[in-house]
Amino acid sequence: MGANIASLLSSQGLDVIVLDIDGSAFSKLSPKYSGFTAVADATDIDELINAGIERADVVISATDNDNKNLMIAQIASKIFNVPKVISQLFDSEKEIVCRGLNIQFVYPTKLSTIEFENLISQNGELKEIIQ
Amino acid sequence: MYIIIVGCGRLGSNLAKELSDIGHDISIIDHDSGRLSVLGSGFNGHIVKGVEFDNDNLLDAGIDKADAILAVSQDDNINITISLIAKNIYHVPKIVARINDPNRKYFYNKLNIDTINPVQLGVEILKSRLTVKSLDIIAALDKDYEIIELTVHKLNEKANSVMKIEAKYHCIISGLLQNGSILLPKKDELLKKGDRIICTINKKDRDKLISSISKEMSI
Numbered sequence: 095m096g097a098n099i100a101s102l103l104s105s106q107g108l109d110v111i112v113l114d115i116d117g118s119a120f121s122k123l124s125p126k127y128s129g130f131t132a133v134a135d136a137t138d139i140d141e142l143i144n145a146g147i148e149r150a151d152v153v154i155s156a157t158d159n160d161n162k163n164l165m166i167a168q169i170a171s172k173i174f175n176v177p178k179v180i181s182q183l184f185d186s187e188k189e190i191v192c193r194g195l196n197i198q199f200v201y202p203t204k205l206s207t208i209e210f211e212n213l214i215s216q217n218g219e220l221k222e223i224i225q
Numbered sequence: 226m227y228i229i230i231v232g233c234g235r236l237g238s239n240l241a242k243e244l245s246d247i248g249h250d251i252s253i254i255d256h257d258s259g260r261l262s263v264l265g266s267g268f269n270g271h272i273v274k275g276v277e278f279d280n281d282n283l284l285d286a287g288i289d290k291a292d293a294i295l296a297v298s299q300d301d302n303i304n305i306t307i308s309l310i311a312k313n314i315y316h317v318p319k320i321v322a323r324i325n326d327p328n329r330k331y332f333y334n335k336l337n338i339d340t341i342n343p344v345q346l347g348v349e350i351l352k353s354r355l356t357v358k359s360l361d362i363i364a365a366l367d368k369d370y371e372i373i374e375l376t377v378h379k380l381n382e383k384a385n386s387v388m389k390i391e392a393k394y395h396c397i398i399s400g401l402l403q404n405g406s407i408l409l410p411k412k413d414e415l416l417k418k419g420d421r422i423i424c425t426i427n428k429k430d431r432d433k434l435i436s437s438i439s440k441e442m443s444i
Contacts, residue, residue, distance in 0.1 A: 098348045103355075152355065175419060177376065180354050182347065184235055194405045196376060196421065198354050198361070203239045205346040206323075210240060213321045213339050214226065214293050 095182060095202065096156035097122035104129040111145055136166045139173070147174050155181040160188050171195045226250070229291045229317075231277050231307050232298030233260040236323065236343060240295060245270050252286035255298075278306045283315075293319035301329050308338050369427050374402075375439045377420045384437065387422075388412040394434040396426035 096112065101124035104110045110129030114120065117133045134141040136157070147153065153170035155163040160183055167181040172195060179197045183189055186201050226249045230241050233255035241264060245251045251270030254277050255261050261272055275282040277298060288294065294311045296304035304322045311317040324330055324342045333340045364372040384393045387410045391398055400423035401410040407423075416422065416438075426434060 095344050095347045095351075098344055099351055102348065102352070154351065177378070178355070180351060194402065194407070200347050200350050200354065202343050202347040203235055205350060206236055206341055206343040207240055207243050209341050209346060210295060210321055211244070213341070214228070214295075214319055 096154070097124075099154060099156065100129060101127050113141070113145055137162055137169070139169060142166075142169065142174070147176065150174070150176050152176070152178045152180070155179070157182075160185050164188060164191055167192060167197045168195060171197050226292040227287060227290055228252075229254070229283075229286045229288060229294040231255075231294065231296045231303070232300075232323075233257070233264070234297070234299055237295075237297045238263050240297065241270055242268060252291075254282055254286050277303050278310065280310075283307075283310065288315050288317065291315075291317050293317065293321070295321050295323075297323040299325060301325050305329065305332055308333070308336065312336060312338065363423065366425070369429070370425060371428055371431060372399075372423065372425050373431060374400075374421055374423045375435060377416050377418055377422065377438050379418065380416060380438060385415055386412075387414045387416065390416070390422075390434070390438070391424075394426060394430045394437075396424045396430060396434065398422050398424040400424075 097119070100110050100112045104127050105124070112120065112123065112129065112131045113134045113136045115133065115135050120131045123131070132145055134145060136142060147170060153166070153176045155166040157163055163181045163183060167179050170176040171179045181197055181199055183199050183201055184203050186204060189199050228244055228249050228251055230237050230251060230253045233241070233253055237253065237255070238260070241251050241253045245268065252273060253261070253264070253270060254273040254275065256274065256276050258274055261274055264272065271286065273282050273286045288311065294307065294317045296307040298304055301324065308320050308322045311320050321339045321341060322333055324333070324340045327342060330340060361374045362371055363374055366372065384390050387398050387401070390396070398410055400407050401414065402421035402423070
């Protein structure tokens, strides 16, 4: 998901930097991606500062691990007052940890479940969900 | 409905639990017992451990009686194989497949099979979160009014207190989130950068309020 959104935002002209602890992950970015990449541990405050978090307008936390995402989101929101912080979360119950902080969540599994339920309860039409 | 779920990863297991909770009969197949174990002892569907596209396993799961089959493994090849078997051999009425690689979509289009791309769904929502201008719409009240939550980024002298903002933008500020805790603001309370306010406002005035005290994200 991170690669997708990074490629998309970059293609719209925004300044993007993608951090991943594993450099080989950057191969998932679109070939037209024109932003920066950095191999970094995003739970490490020094590495976040190096990546420019102090001047970031948006931080999106899209690792595979809910706990890491929460930690990064909290650091971004609470310590660096990043105006917009969005985090991916698979277990929606964990969002309670961030109550009161300016963090928005995206629940990928919930979205898919809703879509599936919509599709199953229809009566046999082909539906184009996402172009 | 009788539904078969193929693949017990995060998506499959969540689907199994949710659909089972709302009363559907569920069978779930995965070759990995570790993945199947996340279903827990409370899960009252039918579990099949084995190769997902194996005919015997599919029959064990009840594919000949299923109303729907959801191919949601992380392997597109498995999902396509299952979809083909379900459609051509067992004529399962409803087939939905998860797509990991968007390039595979044309297979499914040719077969007339519905698909879902979970990453795409997430990206769409994320996009909408970015384009909404630094505010959350908490509730839409009838067609004109909303309850919104927004962050204060800038203030000018004429509208820097709760009372002044309410007068200028014809709204009511019912909550003030400061330093992590929420309180009912006093009317003469002065706002600061970084505060979040909850207010009931007419949609017509909402944009003016936002451009005045909040930051616009231009995406």
